[in-house]
Amino acid sequence: MSELPSPIRQDFRNAKRLEWWTLGWMSTVVVIMYLTMGASQAMKTAFFEDILGLIPAITFLVSAHLEPRAPTRKFPFGYLRANSLAFFASAVVLCFMGIYLIWTNGTGLMKAEHPTIPPVTFFGETFWLGWLMIAALAYSIVPPVILGRLKQPIARRLRDKVLFTDSLMQKADWQTGAAGIAGIAGIALGLWWADSLAALLIAIGILKDGIDATRSASAELVDGAPRRLEGNGLSEEAVRLQDRLEKHWPDGTVRIRESGRYLFATVDGVVTPGDIPSNEELMGDDPTWRLGRLSFTPPGKQEPGSGW
Amino acid sequence: MITSRPSDLFIVTAACAVLSACSLPRDPSGTQDRVERSGTLRLGIVEGASIDPPSRQTLARLTERTGARPEIVRGDSEALLTQLKRGKLDLVYGEFAQSSPWSKEVHFSTAQGAVGKVPKGVPAPRFAAMNGENGWIMAVGEASR
Known part of the structure; x- marks a missing residue:
């Protein structure tokens, strides 16, 4: 079975188009976040999450490129499981990144590090970089929410776990942006711990997503019974x-x-x-x-x- | 499933507008409040450093804005920056490179009077403030314009 079944071809094309849109739109978010993140831990964590958010889109596009290929002598069963491998890879990356961010933010909180957000001068006007960070975080909320909503029904029809996990992560991305905004607002109010605490909450969310996805992906790779798209229950x-x-x-x-x-x-x-x-x-x-x-x-x- | 509404964005935008209207950002250790209330700006000057005209102007703007009189302490940079970190000083003046190991412990202002960007490894006249005192750092930044 080298060709995609005709009932899902259109959805598959739409999914690929949406993932290209994701790469383009989210890249603008990543650039804006990088330019404004300064020393804020919440901003850095949200920035990492946005970069991680690109991985499912990339793995989907790579596996979508491989999946319809005809079987070869070296791969006589074709590349149907490229999708499973992509799903597992993105889940593991998510777990490690979650652990790393929990560690850095947890230790930052314990050491009582006071984050400094300096002023910046643009066109002769000096203002606090924190306001610019809040604007960047507000912008970072918009694309994932829209893209996540568009991807979800397609992922359900395609029974595509990579696309579905991606859509779930994106739909929940507004929480990351809101937590980041709360962290910066906390710094503005003189609450030094607000930033690290917000970042820690974001990191815990990343790890939870990673663990859920790894469990589901592992089940598929060891030929477990088919799982539902959402959660770890049986299909x-x-x-x-x-x-x-x-x-x-x-x-x-x-x-x-x-x-x-x-x-x-x-x-x-x-x-x-x-x-x-x-x-x-x-x-x-x-x-x-x-x-x-x-x-x-x-x-x-x-x-x-x-x-x- | 968690969903978002357009009202979420409106709330965020409105919150930003309200926050900018207040005298924010504030200092977690209250440096600016203390300087304004006490009328004294505890300034450390690194031994051998002379305050150049742009830095003098920054200091003048800062004292005018806070209504505080500088109380000068001289010493080596190590001792002064340690005191700054512990909150015993409000500001330290000297020639510091942005790449100095101290840049993680305290905040260095932009190079005073410099046109364009000073390379990170090159010492330049700067004011150092306690890390995280964002209101105070903002005030120094505005005075440095």
Whole structure:
């Protein structure tokens, strides 16, 4: 299966376009944040989060480039799992960045470091850099909120975990901006700890996102049962498919795993039947393209670890 | 699921406007308040440094604005900057490079009277203030224009 199924081709094109938009728009945010961040920890943390926010978009575009490629001699099963690998990579990066930021901000808070935000002079006018930081943070809220909302329905239709995680992170990005603004406003009011505390809260949020995504990505890479897009629960679609397969072949052992956006089902202990029901019948009301492969293993030929 | 509304942005913008209207930023250790209330600006001058005309002008603007009279203490930069860090001085004047290890411990103002950017490793006449005293640092910055 080298080509994308026709029902999702348009959504796939739209997703790619949105991710290019994300790279362009979020790059402007990153540049503005870099130019204004000064010594504020909350600003630095929000800046890192915005850079991290580019990773899911980049990994999506890389995997989207690889996924439709035809299988080769070295990759005889094609590149369907490029998406899974991309998801895992971005989840791990998110975790490490969360830990690093919690450490730097936590120690900053314990050392009672007083952040200095100096004045700046533009066109002969001197004003506090903190006001410029607040304006930059307010701007940083706008693109992710819009892009996150646009991506979510497409990610659901594509069953794309990278795109979905990206959309969730972006939708929640306004919290990062608001926490950063609260931190700078705290400094303006003479509350030295407000900045580090805001940064610490942002960092905890980053780590939580990372842990959730890593759990889900790991499950997919070790051939765990397909998970839902949101959270770590089992996919309802996969459970329904399992029920239908078990009804058709009650003597077999049905196992389903996820490869990228597709469900790969195996019925163990059953000789390949001559008459296999159509995908429409097996998938019921769920999208038929989701069933990427159905294979049968005759009795005595099960692979190691296939017993329950 | 958390969602945002256009009113969130409005609140943020309004908050910024209100904050700019007040006398902000404030100092966590209250340097500017103390200088204004006591009428004394505790100024450390690094031994051997003479206050050049642009720095004199900055100091004049600052004393005019705060209504404070400078109380000068002379000493080596190490001792003076340590006192500044501990809040025993309000300002230290001397020739400092922006790349000095002290730049993490205290805040150095822009080079006084310099046209264009002074390279980080080159010592230049500057005022040093306690880190985080953003209101006071702002006042020094405005006086340096």
